[in-house]
Amino acid sequence: MAEETSRTAFVELQGRMIETTAKMKQVQNQMRGKEGEKKRAYLTLEELRQLPDDTNTYKSIGMERCFFWFLLMVSRFVLEPKSLLMTEQEQKFKESESAIASLQTSKEYLEKQMAEVKNNLRELLQQDPSLARQIMSMSVV
Template sequence: MASESHTEAFMELQGRLVETNAKLKQVQMQIRNKESERRRASLTFEELDRLPSDTNTYKSVGKSFILEPRSILLKEQLEKVEECDNALSTLTTSKEYLEKQMQEVESNFKELLQQSPSLANQSCMNSNQG
């Protein structure tokens, strides 16, 4: 039977692993969303940039469209691309940090299981019963 302290440590590590994994998935989803938003803004900018400067352009506001100068729409799309780039940089840093945390928790798990092999058997039996 595993010692009480090893069992508590195991439960704590398991909780940290679940929590870190959830955070990592959330950050990965945010990265995908920002990449998509950036791609959309970039494509919109490219399409607007191809138009002649005297072309009437419209901005979508809710269910209506408002006449806007092409230069303003181009500026808005560039700002959106820059904002997405900044957000992606921050999210990538967070992702790298969370991945390091995951590796740390996994190595702590391995170390704990080496110290107390009975924990591995116990956790397997508990997962089979649930």
């Protein structure tokens, strides 16, 4: 009976470990994406700052597919004042920073969960050496 309880606990902890690992990877990927957005906004702002204030700039508003002999992607642009583009890029930069801070909090929480699960697994295996032997004897296919 105790052996069955240990196995059930192990399977549950293993599931939590897999779930937490998947969530951690998702958060890390989201952080990388937001870091990229932040960097693009920063670099765009740096380039815009070098232009005179009365400069009109072009903003990309998306892609359109055109069919000729082959599929061709065509960008569409709209003429806008520099100040409007700077405001948009500053907003993107701030939103990215905020999202990164939020994701960092989530990452720290998941790291604590992961440490807790690892600790629980370690304790379970120390309490039930026969379970540890069974796990070690399993072959990975």
